[in-house]
Amino acid sequence: MLRGPIHGLFLVLPLLLLPMACGRSDVVSPAAPLQRPKVLASFTVVADMAREVACGQLQVESITKPGAEIHGYEITPSDLRRARDADLVLENGLGLDRWTHRFTAGLGNVPRVVVSQGVATLPIVGGSQPDAVNPHAWMSPRAALTYVANIRDAFVQLDPPRAATYRRCADAYAARIRALDRELAARLAGLPPRHRLLVSCEGAFSYLTRDYGLDEAWLWPVNSEREVTPQRMERLIDTVRRRRVPAVFCESTVDARAQQRVARESGARFGGIFYVDSLSLPGGAAPTYIDLMRRNVDTLVRGLDGNGAPGGGSPL
Numbered sequence: 001m002l003r004g005p006i007h008g009l010f011l012v013l014p015l016l017l018l019p020m021a022c023g024r025s026d027v028v029s030p031a032a033p034l035q036r037p038k039v040l041a042s043f044t045v046v047a048d049m050a051r052e053v054a055c056g057q058l059q060v061e062s063i064t065k066p067g068a069e070i071h072g073y074e075i076t077p078s079d080l081r082r083a084r085d086a087d088l089v090l091e092n093g094l095g096l097d098r099w100t101h102r103f104t105a106g107l108g109n110v111p112r113v114v115v116s117q118g119v120a121t122l123p124i125v126g127g128s129q130p131d132a133v134n135p136h137a138w139m140s141p142r143a144a145l146t147y148v149a150n151i152r153d154a155f156v157q158l159d160p161p162r163a164a165t166y167r168r169c170a171d172a173y174a175a176r177i178r179a180l181d182r183e184l185a186a187r188l189a190g191l192p193p194r195h196r197l198l199v200s201c202e203g204a205f206s207y208l209t210r211d212y213g214l215d216e217a218w219l220w221p222v223n224s225e226r227e228v229t230p231q232r233m234e235r236l237i238d239t240v241r242r243r244r245v246p247a248v249f250c251e252s253t254v255d256a257r258a259q260q261r262v263a264r265e266s267g268a269r270f271g272g273i274f275y276v277d278s279l280s281l282p283g284g285a286a287p288t289y290i291d292l293m294r295r296n297v298d299t300l301v302r303g304l305d306g307n308g309a310p311g312g313g314s315p316l
Contacts, residue, residue: 037087037159042097043070044279045138046090046115046147048289053151055169057162063103066284069253070277071223073099083107088158090115090151096135113154115147122206126221134222136276140207141181141293148174180290181211184297188212195304199240199248199268201259202226204276208296219258223251223277228258240266247271247303252286253278271303 036059041047047062054060063079064070083089086107091100093114104112120143121133137143152170156163189212196214198205203218217239220226240248240262247269250256256273263270274296275286286292 038085039088039090040083040086041090042092042100043068043277045289045292046092048279049144049147050090050151052173053148053155053166053170055165057159057165058155063100064278066279066281067253068278069223070097073097075099075103079103086110088113088154090154092116092135092138094121094133094135094137111158113150115150117150119143119146122210124221125203134203134206136204137207138289139205139276140211141177141184142211143207144177144289145174148177176290180293184293185212187297187301188214191301191304194244195246197243197245198300199236199245200274201250201254201256202276204251219262223254226254233258233262236262237266240268245304249274249299249303251276252280269303272299274299
């Protein structure tokens, strides 16, 4: 055991060095993590696109949950609480999510960006409003590229220090969507000419059918007007029977029983569920936008090539 002056020196030395070390200019405490701005998207498809462009640099949330019907969505108190610290709101626009205007009314100067701005729109055929446009532009990968560009520009303006990241991630995501477009075009090109009719519950596929050379028929023009009148039902049954379409389909967020009746009375099969207004849960069939598009085209091709089995199962 050490005794005397040397022992005292060992006790005093650490105390002498401590203030010297704390005062050194090259000793730096760990930097606090950068604050991630909060982005709210009106529904899950736009939120997924936004996450791809954000590359983890932003906190991105969807206002609606997977499986929610977004036409005329009713805002909840928890939605309003989440919105209090939002830095940006992304809307689809085209009349789909007007409810976000009420949602953002109390957010002060929080910017709102319409991600469909610049898309070449199509009308809603057969709806109650003659001048209304079809809001489902994301159902075309080619139109989705406009969404990605608008999201990128919104993020660059929101968070300029990380602009290079958003541009790089948007470019990479756009390349994946272009590859998806080529893949879907090749798959749909193989459908027999007599079967190139997409029959759904909602007329949500106008952009897809335009881009890939298909015809479209539906029970109602848009989910906000989803009354199945006897005239609509009979007209669709007659169309399916006359065109000898092998399968009809419905969307995950609405009741499919009316379309199943069309299948029975026309002699077609019920070919399965499409995902349009909502992604599935993470472990489901369509957890991302690209998965959604692939799943829909796979379901369509299996139904219309004449060899597919009836689809079904849980939409989530």
